[in-house]
Amino acid sequence: MSFLAIDVGNTRLKWALYEEPSRGATVLAQGAEFLENIDKLADHAWAHLPAPDRMLGCIVAGEAVKRRVEEQMEIWDVMPKWVVSTQSEAGLINGYDHPTRLGADRWVAMIGARHRMLSRGECAPLIVVMVGTAVTVEAIDHEGRFLGGLILPGHGIMLRALESGTAGLHVPTGEVKLFPTNTSDALTSGGTYAIAGAVARMVDHLQTHCAQTPQCVMTGGAGWKMAPSMSVNFELVDNLIFDGLLEIAARRFPAEDLT
Ligand SMILES: Nc1ncnc2c1ncn2[C@@H]1O[C@H](COP(=O)(O)OP(=O)(O)O)[C@@H](O)[C@H]1O
Ligand SMILES: CC(C)(COP(=O)(O)O)[C@@H](O)C(=O)NCCC(=O)O
Ligand SMILES: [K+]
Structure with missing residues (x-):
């Protein structure tokens, strides 16, 4: 099938x-x-x-x-x-105020990330970072409860917002530098470290909440751009959403049911 x-x-x-x-x-x-x-x-x-x-x-x-x-x-x-985000699916519990308002991509990626970890025989709190058009940073406790997450602008949206809201920030893409000394590098580094910083804060929040070191997994089309600039340990995964869709599909479409 x-x-x-x-x-x-x-x-x-x-x-x-x-x-x-x-x-x-x-x-x-x-x-x-x-x-x-x-x-x-x-x-x-x-x-x-x-x-x-x-x-x-x-x-x-x-x-x-x-x-x-x-x-x-x-x-x-x-x-x-x-997929529509629900109160619970595939062992994950959705802590959103209105569970169906959670982006389906976030929900599915969390299901994929949690089952990747469980299939290795591990059961830690988990941070799931998705770097796409927007950036999301989710916190899941060791029992599979989604506690909440951050939404940030992605690299492209951050740059376009700065370009359109100022007179002097129309510059080519720069490089990520510790101490940027030109406008291009300052913008590129600012966006990258804004995302890396948000992830580090969420790792802190979850570590404090669970009194246990969380694992961190990152995915999304622009994940590779973030990888060299992260301050926390993380695993870069190609497509957590496909992993999650496979988990959900395996439960919805059992092998013998082909009618
Ligand atoms: N080969 C690529 N083509 C397009 N976008 C890319 C590519 N590599 C990295 N990106 C970055 O990935 C982002 C899109 O990631 P993606 O995961 O496809 O987003 P979304 O899921 O929101 O559609 C773009 O904003 C761009 O910065
Ligand atoms: C946060 C998102 C815009 C991310 O979109 P993406 O970067 O994957 O294109 C999407 O998950 C969304 O529209 N969410 C609905 C609101 C929410 O999750 O609270
Ligand atoms: K996405």
Whole structure:
């Protein structure tokens, strides 16, 4: 039973076709498209794929984008299914005031991160960092309770906000420096250390709350940019959202149920 996982963020759609909906399943094909190019998926990247038997996705890019993605999926007769954040799923407990208002990408990434850790036989508090269009920093206790999380602007949004709100900050991208001595480096370093600092604070908060050192896992399209500048120990993971979608799919689509 092949399984298509789709993650639609505010910048790009990421997809992966797996041999089956289970943890560690073999990847048959995968890709990513900027949202402005998703209307060509059925004609290009998806045109010669074997039709998936099941699909599960998460989307935070709004209803109009969701309709465009579902339109591309009409080349197959698979039912589009999208994860909605709930009170609890796959062993995670959602501490948000209004659980359904939590971004589905955040919820799914947390499920992926928690099960990665559990499958290694470990059970620590966990910080989940996602560096995409926005940056999110989630705190989960050792029992799998999502305590709460931070939302920050991502690199691109920080730079555009500074550019549009000032007269003198129209400069090329710089480098991350400890002591920046030009405007480009000052902006790039400011954004990078704002994110690294937020992660360090959340690690402190969770360590204090749980009286136990948390693990920290980072993912997202711009995760690699942050990696050299972090002050806490962390593991960089390719796509926690796909890991989470596989966990949820394994529970929703048991192997024998192909009708
Ligand atoms: N090859 C790449 N193409 C596009 N964006 C990239 C690439 N590598 C890193 N990035 C960065 O990743 C961010 C998008 O990450 P992504 O995880 O796709 O975001 P989202 O899930 O919000 O759509 C961009 O803001 C950009 O800074
Ligand atoms: C925080 C987000 C904008 C992150 O989006 P992304 O960077 O992945 O495109 C998204 O998870 C979202 O729209 N969340 C809803 C509000 C919330 O989680 O509280
Ligand atoms: K995302």
